[in-house]
Amino acid sequence: MDKNAIVxxxxxxxxxxxxxxxxxxxxxxxxxxxxxxxxxxALITQNAYVYILGCGMLMCMLTGGNIDLSCGAFVCLxxxxxxxxxxxxxxxxxxxxxxMLLISAVYGCGLxxxxxxxxxxxxxxxxxxxxxxxxxGTSILRNNSVTGSIAPFxxxxxxxxxxxxxxxxxGVMNWPCMIAGVAAAAVxxxxxxxxxxxxxxxxxxxxxxxxxVVKSILGGxxxxxxxxxxxxxxxxxxxxxxxxxxxxxxxxxxSRTTIGRHFYVVGGNMEAARLSGVNxxxxxxxxxxxxxxxTAISAMTVIxxxxxxxxxxxxxxxxxxxxxxxxxxxxxxxxxGSVLGMVIGATLIGVINLGMFQISLDANYQRVVKGFVLLxxxxxxxxxxxxxx
Amino acid sequence: MEIxxxxxxxxxxxxxxEPTSSLNEExxxxxxxxxxxxxxxxxxxxxxxHKLNEVAYVADKITVIRDGTTIETIDNRGPxxxxxxxIIKGMVGREMTNRFPKREGVKIGDVMMEVSxxxxxxxxxxxxxxxxxVSINVRKGEVVGIxxxxxxxxxxxxxxxxxxxxxxxxxxxxKIDGKDVxxxxxxxxxxxxxxxxxxxxxxxxxxxxxxxxRVNTSLANLDSIASHTVIDQDREYAVAEEYRGKLSIKTxxxxxxxxxxxxxxxxxxLLAKWMFxxxxxxxxxEPTxxxxxxxxxxxxxxxxxxxxxxKSVIMISSELPEVLGMSDRIYIMNEGKMVGEMKASQATxxxxxxxxxxxxxxx
Numbered sequence: 001m002d003k004n005a006i007v008x009x010x011x012x013x014x015x016x017x018x019x020x021x022x023x024x025x026x027x028x029x030x031x032x033x034x035x036x037x038x039x040x041x042a043l044i045t046q047n048a049y050v051y052i053l054g055c056g057m058l059m060c061m062l063t064g065g066n067i068d069l070s071c072g073a074f075v076c077l078x079x080x081x082x083x084x085x086x087x088x089x090x091x092x093x094x095x096x097x098x099x100m101l102l103i104s105a106v107y108g109c110g111l112x113x114x115x116x117x118x119x120x121x122x123x124x125x126x127x128x129x130x131x132x133x134x135x136x137g138t139s140i141l142r143n144n145s146v147t148g149s150i151a152p153f154x155x156x157x158x159x160x161x162x163x164x165x166x167x168x169x170x171g172v173m174n175w176p177c178m179i180a181g182v183a184a185a186a187v188x189x190x191x192x193x194x195x196x197x198x199x200x201x202x203x204x205x206x207x208x209x210x211x212x213v214v215k216s217i218l219g220g221x222x223x224x225x226x227x228x229x230x231x232x233x234x235x236x237x238x239x240x241x242x243x244x245x246x247x248x249x250x251x252x253x254x255s256r257t258t259i260g261r262h263f264y265v266v267g268g269n270m271e272a273a274r275l276s277g278v279n280x281x282x283x284x285x286x287x288x289x290x291x292x293x294x295t296a297i298s299a300m301t302v303i304x305x306x307x308x309x310x311x312x313x314x315x316x317x318x319x320x321x322x323x324x325x326x327x328x329x330x331x332x333x334x335x336x337g338s339v340l341g342m343v344i345g346a347t348l349i350g351v352i353n354l355g356m357f358q359i360s361l362d363a364n365y366q367r368v369v370k371g372f373v374l375l376x377x378x379x380x381x382x383x384x385x386x387x388x389x
Numbered sequence: 390m391e392i393x394x395x396x397x398x399x400x401x402x403x404x405x406x407e408p409t410s411s412l413n414e415e416x417x418x419x420x421x422x423x424x425x426x427x428x429x430x431x432x433x434x435x436x437x438x439h440k441l442n443e444v445a446y447v448a449d450k451i452t453v454i455r456d457g458t459t460i461e462t463i464d465n466r467g468p469x470x471x472x473x474x475x476i477i478k479g480m481v482g483r484e485m486t487n488r489f490p491k492r493e494g495v496k497i498g499d500v501m502m503e504v505s506x507x508x509x510x511x512x513x514x515x516x517x518x519x520x521x522x523v524s525i526n527v528r529k530g531e532v533v534g535i536x537x538x539x540x541x542x543x544x545x546x547x548x549x550x551x552x553x554x555x556x557x558x559x560x561x562x563x564k565i566d567g568k569d570v571x572x573x574x575x576x577x578x579x580x581x582x583x584x585x586x587x588x589x590x591x592x593x594x595x596x597x598x599x600x601x602x603r604v605n606t607s608l609a610n611l612d613s614i615a616s617h618t619v620i621d622q623d624r625e626y627a628v629a630e631e632y633r634g635k636l637s638i639k640t641x642x643x644x645x646x647x648x649x650x651x652x653x654x655x656x657x658x659l660l661a662k663w664m665f666x667x668x669x670x671x672x673x674x675e676p677t678x679x680x681x682x683x684x685x686x687x688x689x690x691x692x693x694x695x696x697x698x699x700k701s702v703i704m705i706s707s708e709l710p711e712v713l714g715m716s717d718r719i720y721i722m723n724e725g726k727m728v729g730e731m732k733a734s735q736a737t738x739x740x741x742x743x744x745x746x747x748x749x750x751x752x
Contacts, residue, residue: 106743208550258611258618264600265608271594275554275586276609277577335599
């Protein structure tokens with residue numbers, strides 16, 4: 001019985017197990033390089049956009065495996081617009097951010113309208129943006145700069161999306177970071193036990209004591225480890241706050257709110273959802289409007305990280321976001337998946353990228369590996385579902 | 390067109406499934422004459438049809454199939470075509486057994502919903518009327534049966550009443566509890582007006598099979614267990630458990646995925662969803678299709694309970710015994726039109742079939 005329980009738990013959290021194994025694999029291969037504080041920092045700053053776009057892509061995919069191909073190119077376009085606003089015209093950071101959000105909202109509304117109310121298939125509607133936006137962005141860059149790159153962005157803007165909170169030197173313990181880590185870990189542990197207690201009190205099915213303890217140790221432990229390493233790498237990256245906020249908000253929306261529930265049922269059975277009074281068109285509309293807004297936030301973190309707007313910015317972002325979702329167990333046909341799964345998927349891909357970079361694997365082989373990881377994840381997903389039946 | 394394709398392949402055996410269902414009288418006759426011509430050339434043909442006059446006209450042998458089994462085969466090679474009454478006898482000639490729970494304490498109240506001169510056009514062929522000038526009403530505490538053959542327009546009628554979820558170019562009026570209702574083209578509007586439509590196709594458009602019983606049960610009335618759009622998960626769980634008990638849904642847990650349940654239990658989850666939406670008027674479309682006899686009986690009991698609690702129930706069914714056994718009043722539809730209305734006490738299988746056939750011939 002005990003053995004069975006362990007096997008089912010492992011099966012349920014298979015991607016998490018894979019993540020740990022891959023991590024250990026690269027830890028050996030890199031001689032512990034991936035365990036350095038700087039690697040933890042890189043994992044966050046280099047992959048911030050995947051987490052943010054992944055949340056948007058998750059919402060799109062939930063509605064029935066629909067994707068947004070245009071988000072990468074839209075990052076490029078928004079970057080060039082931001083560059084023109086802030087660098088060329090010297091507009092203030094606040095106004096520029098609002099304008100960029102406004103532009104993405106307009107695009108999101110248009111896109112959502114076409115998909116939800118004109119019934120344009122999502123991948124075609126977003127393919128148009130994929131083709132057009134990078135061209136548009138590049139031409140804006142070329143018209144405003146001889147190098148084809150607009151830089152440097154003002155420090156006020158960079159402060160909002162990049163850098164460190166209470167920065168300290170590398171290798172020195174950053175106490176604000178460590179305290180925040182302890183607090184976050186404590187919140188996780190408290191949440192686990194409070195949910196359990198309230199369920200027990202009302203007589204519902206709840207975690208066993210052992211599951212609760214394991215959950216707390218794992219959840220709290222990972223947070224503590226992460227924050228400890230970040231504390232040694234100069235402190236909390238500003239972008240981590242954005243990522244954490246987006247991930248927490250979307251985690252809450254998908255799991256606890258009526259609108260989140262509607263996304264799942266629309267993807268599970270669109271007709272049944274409609275006949276149950278769910279406004280399915282509105283859900284599709286919101287999915288793409290939401291995607292555009294998150295793309296804007298993602299674009300801002302990216303230009304802040306490079307302190308410049310480039311023609312190459314956002315290349316393949318859409319594929320990274322889709323991969324993170326698929327590897328994280330989001331169903332390619334819609335109706336199933338979670339933010340936590342996507343985060344695990346994104347982290348897995350991030351670890352693989354970082355590991356391959358640190359052992360200086362040829363970039364072309366890196367792509368081959370990534371391709372196979374994606375395929376393996378989908379095959380694994382399909383097979384594990386079959387066994388359950 | 391399809392027939393020409395089949396002929397092109399030099400078919401020796403031609404199976405025609407309701408070949409005239411989309412043709413008018415004249416074209417149907419032409420098609421049937423064409424079949425007689427093929428017969429002379431030595432082709433074997435099987436025609437599946439619910440139009441008895443057509444079958445009697447072209448067929449050499451008529452096999453009556455009901456509930457998935459062959460009832461009888463009638464020879465039709467005599468000089469006179471077999472009479473339709475003879476075929477009907479085969480179609481309905483079954484003794485009614487005690488398959489329906491007794492209605493007790495039937496208290497039928499005022500008219501709850503009244504639909505008058507309801508006309509709906511086909512969404513793809515707007516010139517075609519799918520529901521043609523239909524008027525029905527249902528009282529509180531009453532079970533009204535709507536009987537008709539496949540394609541009679543019953544589902545279309547029901548879905549068009551339910552927030553115009555089917556069809557285009559609606560006309561007619563809808564009164565609920567004596568008040569005129571102008572319903573928008575919206576299912577949630579229908580639910581707000583306390584109407585529920587329990588679909589005939591539970592897997593296709595009734596349930597989200599990849600979700601749990603809990604999620605499916607709360608779906609049509611999610612707002613009632615949420616405050617400021619945040620779902621109260623404990624209450625949702627309690628609601629699902631409550632209906633699991635009430636409808637005796639057989640499952641280890643309400644977290645079970647609906648896709649893993651048997652047909653009868655799936656149907657109960659579907660009913661649970663709509664009962665939780667707390668409607669006054671429940672339209673049940675083929676509520677016992679594809680489920681076993683035991684589960685059928687349980688569903689009948691649920692229907693009776695609903696009526697006893699003052700709800701108005703409209704039950705659409707293709708099974709005559711079910712309509713006769715469950716209804717207080719029966720409407721009969723054929724080809725989009727209402728062709729008869731009778732009290733259950735006056736209705737028999739024969740006079741219901743006769744009403745359909747009369748209208749078919751008149752058209």
